[in-house]
Amino acid sequence: MTFTRRFLMAASAAALGLATGAAAQDKTKVGFIYVGPVGDGGWTYEHNQGRLAVEEEFGDAVETVFVESVPEGPDAERVLTQMALNGADLIFTTSFGYMDPTINVAAKFPNVKFEHATGYKRSDNVSTYGARFYEGRAVQGHIAGSMTESNVIGYIGSYPIPEVIRGINSAYIHAKKVNPDVEFKIIWAYTWFDPAKEADAAKALIEQGADVILQHTDSTAPQAAAQEAGNVITFGQASDMAEYAPKPRVSSIIDNWAPYYIDRVRAVVDGTWESTDTWDGIGAGMVGIGEISDVVPAEVKAEALALKDEIASGAYHPFTGPLKKQDGSDWLAEGESADDGTLLGMNFYVEGISGDIPQ
Template identity: 55%
Template sequence: MTLNRRSILKAGAAAAALPLLGSRAFAQGEPLKVGFIYVGTINDNGYNYAHNQGRLYLEEKLGDAVETTYVENVPEGPDCERVLRELAQQGNKLIFATSFGFGDSVIKVAQQFPDVKFEHATGYMKADNVGLYNARFYEGRAVCGTIAGHLSKTGKAGYIGSFPIPEVVMGINSFVLAARKVNPDFTIRPVYISTWNDPAKEADTARAMIDQGIDVIAQHTDGPAALQVAQERGIVGGFGQGADMSEFAPETQLTSIIDHWGPHYAASAQAVIDGTWTAGDTWEGLKEDVVQIGPYGPKVTDEVKAAAEAVRTGQIDGSFHIFTGPIKDNTGVERVPAGQTMTDAELLSMDWYVEGVEQPA
């Protein structure tokens, strides 16, 4: 596959223009101005909400040492370049671009503002003043899959995906590998809806899956609509994505994957203030507390909690890795030999499904 995270997101509403101000260098004793751009709304209760919570964490930790600005609903494309340039012209000396499709614009604008530090979430292109950061979402999927394997009565789950990109494929595979360690006959049905946040599409897909016999729903989209349908229909449950969504499905959310970006944002800003910032490339997970597991729901028994916690803590202490072989793909071909663990490079280019994944239509 050549597609990457959020690279094919359909353009949404254009972000409001920011006033153009003269660029000025960051001086000791004045607040460091930090800008954020989001591809969606901070009220999506998922991915963009989590990034904005990270911005608020940064403000809380560094206080008067920083001054933050954010722009939401920035489409991936020319408008992104404009917003990035205006943030730099406003005097922001550290700018976080939080969606993959912002990458080309980040590199272009960074060349025009060499004294500004840029960090790009889930991207791959670096420069002297452009760093990368990412989260090991798949580690959280392994915990969720463990719960699903224990609680599903049908042994059939549905997975509402955005786009068939490595990050999403990796999550599907992690989920079903974990579930099949509990129930070797467990299967999962991915359905891609070609968007990151469309509540009506997510709800309709969830209803169709339930009608076809699944009783657990996972998702890699940004809103709680699928969980709400799961609660309405009374199935076993589902999982929050990006944030705790239990308020939308208090009986049905089994747990959630929470993206905890705040410590990274605070550390990067402090490094700029201290003059120690470098163009890093981080991919952190449960161990670093960038990925968190939310509270377990009322349907998760003590026995299942213990199993989920074993998977969570095993990934933290390094004793467990969900992508350790033997692993076959869904055509029966061995992809990972026994005892071998997939490399990060292999994971980040994953374009095949493991055993138990039904081929998407």
């Protein structure tokens, strides 16, 4: 091989390398960290569906990466740091307990954009986003209160944070409206995803007389426990959980993250990303109501869908007075609706719910 040929080949290879490097730099890299496995059938599953929607929308222009089952706490900070060091341009942190790790790592990587789900701490390169799940809980509460025969509704809580407390209150208010005799029994699982704990909680509630189970945990284990019991209805959490339809699962709350993820990735791609706070619900399509099965009486189904439409249009707010707090003190006057600040920091039960909120 002549010197000239070797030189030209080397020059061509170098040029190709530069072109490949430039192409790699042009590709936007988007990371996701998940609190559970992508196959949990609930919360993490739907976030991962959003990630897949990003890949489909942007094709080769975007690369996505994810790490699943990341504990909330110091390990999350390690995973986030590694993701940023590996060249992520945008990172979605998809659980409440990632809030402080997100803020801490974002301060070290000012050129990386971060999006934290369900949190309230922001900075120049950290946005927050969440869904008004309490709107879906209102619809579930209406169905649950209408269908319970024992008048006992069980609720599996994950952690006693405002998001979960809002959901309990909203479901209770709307169950109570259609059934004044209804009683809520609440078990705190202290986990987002632990099928064994969730199943045990469901079984304990059923043993206490609950014939309806609501959950703010992520697995389908409560559905399986209800199915085994035979006379209990449930609602899918975060995803449709339709494999348990038409009974025990009679409807669901579906978290639709895909439009938000696509919009925020596009903002990074085109250079328009800014730190924002997003809190959308049924009207914006971030919260969906899964198909109501025929196990639900036609009249109750029609009422539930009408309630959904009223919430979506803004004609009705699920927290509308008169409402009192658990201790009997006045909260909302007749026709008054709760403000977002109170809802975001909610740390109390409404009147009629028994038991204390763990501290």
